[in-house]
Amino acid sequence: MTTEALPGRLVDFVGALRERGIPVGPGETVDAAAAVDVLGLADRDQLREALASTVLRRSGQRGVFDAVFDLYFPVAVGSVESAGEPPSDVFELRDALVAALAEGDEARLRALAASGVEAFGRYGNAGNGGSGGAGDTGASGSGSRLSGWSAYQTLGEVRPEALLARVLAAMRTARPEDGPLGEALAERQARSRIAGFRERVQAEARRRTAELRGRERIASHAVAPQTELVTFTSATSEQFTAMRRTVQPLSRKLATRLSSRRKKARRGQIDLRRTLRRSLGTGGVPMRPALRNRRPGRPELVVLCDMSGSVAGFAQFTLLLTQALSDQFSKIRSFAFVGLTDEITHLVSAGRDEPEGLAARILSQARVTRWGMSSDYGESLGSFVEGWEDVLGPRTSVLVLGDGRTNFGDPNLEALRRIADRARHVYWLNPEAERFWGTGDSAALRYAELVPMHECRNIRQLSQLVTELLPT
Amino acid sequence: MQEPLFGSVDEVVERLAGAGYLASTAVATTVFLADRLGKPLLVEGPAGVGKTELARALASATGSELVRLQCYEGIDESRALYEWNHAKQLLRITAARDEQWQETRDHVFSEEFLLPRPLLTAIRNPDPTVLLIDETDKSDVEMEGLLLEVLGDFQVTVPELGTITAARRPFVLLTSNATRELSEALKRRCLFLHLDFPTPELERDIVTLQVPGLDATLADSLVCVVGALRELDLRKAPSIAESIDWARTLLALGADRLDEQVVQSSLGVILKYQADHRRAAAELRLDRLLDPASP
Structure with missing residues (x-):
């Protein structure tokens, strides 16, 4: 990279970050350029940190930043000069991988990821033989040119997860005297190293493909979005794990926001009696007015959520979040439904210590369906009103979580109307994009006529809604 | 500049x-x-x-x-x-009763009465x-x-x-x-x-720097356990200060290697919640000690 090209590269880089939802202003870009000017380009790690410190403003953005950085400021161009001989076939590669994983040799792992992608990752050119066993001869036909490098294909061939037992055995021979504690530690370590290897392969494949097809194109779809912006309905299980990690810090943030709003609301009305009483000390002149202490209203919250199919992840996240916010409410009761409604408050509060299997436990321990796993809104709302109408009162806020897809059944608007009449507020949070409401079997628009419905597709929208909706 | x-x-x-x-x-x-x-x-x-x-x-x-x-x-x-030192200003005004107002005003708002x-x-x-x-x-x-x-x-x-x-x-x-x-x-x-928790290598260096008497292999396994604990989604993840405290504790206990017994008995130094304790014990398989029948 020449020095003249640098400003252009920096602007492109910042543009890519903006597209991924990281707001970077021109001021930050200027700072970044100044930082590069001071540091120079000699050390890539320093460059990375310098850019991170000038353009990032929030800690959750680092993952996206790193991926985009690797595309715009790549380690190298072309194939990597790996340490030692590149492995000739997949067995040799896996043997080398076992040894490197057991030792935790970072440099060797990086080299293996690179040579793995080199050997098994190419797709779109079956004619260009000699490279391991990339078994896609049928797909690409007659000698078409190389169209990319696939991490998926590489990992499918190398299958690092399947190496766990071998890695553990290797680690055990290295340290034979370990007890169960040592084994537990070794297993964790091996798992995290394997996950690290996967990430390296993905980064390497992105880098190679970007060289081939232009980095703008790759940046726009190969870099995973920030956790905050992942849509609930399409999140993978890893993304859900990442989301669950944000529950605690997010709830803390929301709680401070709520309580500071409450404090602000306390200013206002003058308490006449106490002001007069106080004025006696200053000869009857009310120098310091006393304000009336307003008792902060702690509302009751009822969460009613659809636990079927793709909506379940969203419901589970929201349940954990409301649970973490429990000290902001006088009482929280949670209900789940698929075809029937059942109370799950005790399951959710037990889920605080062990949030992983919450959805599974709800489905197995609560009576949420008569048959099948497709949601029946009519029956569910009806059974909620029948069985638990008394939990609703003038201090209750109700959150309904669901996509309102009734599978062409009766939406039972009457039941929702009764809920809305009895409770103080009812809000419906819908994880579907607003433009899909009312399409197909969705009764979302009909429900939206009765209660306010909000689109809630990712954590950012959810946390915004929680602070806006919850009454002080 | x-x-x-x-x-x-x-x-x-x-x-x-x-x-x-x-x-x-x-x-x-x-x-x-x-x-x-x-x-x-x-x-x-x-x-x-x-x-x-x-x-x-x-x-x-x-x-x-x-x-x-x-x-x-x-x-x-x-x-x-900053703040004006009101008490001292009052004292100054009462001390100089017969002075002109102009003079007093200039004087009480000077460096001497400023509390930075x-x-x-x-x-x-x-x-x-x-x-x-x-x-x-x-x-x-x-x-x-x-x-x-x-x-x-x-x-x-x-x-x-x-x-x-x-x-x-x-x-x-x-x-x-x-x-x-x-x-x-x-x-x-x-x-x-x-600033996040440091890499294992860096944390080991920090611990050995702060607790010089600690054995190198013990420091290694200590950092390893702490790293595993931080991955566990605990209510309060152990901080660097707590790893250092733990290292000091181990040194005081005279432990030369980290086994289940030692970890079990000194876990209270790094974990401050009962729920975290239970969770860590289950994940690190410390509970097998209490129940020797399990495999």
């Missing part, structure tokens, strides 16, 4: 290490940039990763004076910037200063407005005295636990550094 404190990133690492702080590339690079670009440095991260410690090490590495402003809910100008608070102290100090604004997220939004003014131009206006401009720009370090999102305006003026 004043003389920069550091010549290169490597020099930052070296001098911080001399002050007993082992800095990662990220920390060293941002500190170097903050010094060169003359911008405040905002450090964010979980409790106990050494945010405040960084400021202390910086001060001692550069031979600067450390001025600390601890933020809390409701902190205001008179606590952060941390921000003003740091700005007026002619010697190198490290200004630490600790736990900025605890303060109210109004306080951020005040900080903007001070950190933007490094000057303070006292109506009775005029504008005081920094004789020498202090190195400013703000810390935050991210309990509240700081305003964009404040963040834009700062360099941002997210």
Whole structure:
């Protein structure tokens, strides 16, 4: 990279970050350029940190930043000069991988990821033989040119997860005297190293493909979005794990926001009696007015959520979040439904210590369906009103979580109307994009006529809604 | 432009290490940039990763004076910037009864009656200063407005005295636990550094530096256990300070290697919640000790 090209590269880089939802202003870009000017380009790690410190403003953005950085400021161009001989076939590669994983040799792992992608990752050119066993001869036909490098294909061939037992055995021979504690530690370590290897392969494949097809194109779809912006309905299980990690810090943030709003609301009305009483000390002149202490209203919250199919992840996240916010409410009761409604408050509060299997436990321990796993809104709302109408009162806020897809059944608007009449507020949070409401079997628009419905597709929208909706 | 404190990133690492702080590339690079670009440095991260410690090490590495402003809910100008010493002013007025009003007024609003608070102290100090604004997220939004003014131009206006401009720009370090999102305006003026738990290698070095008597293999396995605990989604993840405490405990117990018995008995040093305790015991298979029948 020449020095003249640098400003252009920096602007492109910042543009890519903006597209991924990281707001970077021109001021930050200027700072970044100044930082590069001071540091120079000699050390890539320093460059990375310098850019991170000038353009990032929030800690959750680092993952996206790193991926985009690797595309715009790549380690190298072309194939990597790996340490030692590149492995000739997949067995040799896996043997080398076992040894490197057991030792935790970072440099060797990086080299293996690179040579793995080199050997098994190419797709779109079956004619260009000699490279391991990339078994896609049928797909690409007659000698078409190389169209990319696939991490998926590489990992499918190398299958690092399947190496766990071998890695553990290797680690055990290295340290034979370990007890169960040592084994537990070794297993964790091996798992995290394997996950690290996967990430390296993905980064390497992105880098190679970007060289081939232009980095703008790759940046726009190969870099995973920030956790905050992942849509609930399409999140993978890893993304859900990442989301669950944000529950605690997010709830803390929301709680401070709520309580500071409450404090602000306390200013206002003058308490006449106490002001007069106080004025006696200053000869009857009310120098310091006393304000009336307003008792902060702690509302009751009822969460009613659809636990079927793709909506379940969203419901589970929201349940954990409301649970973490429990000290902001006088009482929280949670209900789940698929075809029937059942109370799950005790399951959710037990889920605080062990949030992983919450959805599974709800489905197995609560009576949420008569048959099948497709949601029946009519029956569910009806059974909620029948069985638990008394939990609703003038201090209750109700959150309904669901996509309102009734599978062409009766939406039972009457039941929702009764809920809305009895409770103080009812809000419906819908994880579907607003433009899909009312399409197909969705009764979302009909429900939206009765209660306010909000689109809630990712954590950012959810946390915004929680602070806006919850009454002080 | 004043003389920069550091010549290169490597020099930052070296001098911080001399002050007993082992800095990662990220920390060293941002500190170097903050010094060169003359911008405040905002450090964010979980409790106990050494945010405040960084400021202390910086001060001692550069031979600067450390001025600390601890933020809390409701902190205001008179606590952060300056205040007039009312009691002393009253005393002065009563002491000189027959003096002209003009004279008295000029006198009571002079340097002698000004109580400088941390921000003003740091700005007026002619010697190198490290200004630490600790736990900025605890303060109210109004306080951020005040900080903007001070950190933007490094000057303070006292109506009775005029504008005081920094004789020498202090190195400013703000810390935050991210309990509240700081305003964009404040963040834009700062360099941002997210400080997380260190890599195992770095943490081992920190522990051996702080607890010199510790055996090397013991330090290795200690860092390993702590790393595993941090991955567990606990209510309170063990901080660096707690790993150091644990190392001291192990040293005091005379343990030469880390086995289930030792971990079980000293886990209370690093985990502060009962639920965390149970969870860690299950995940690290400590419970097998209590129940020898299980495989």
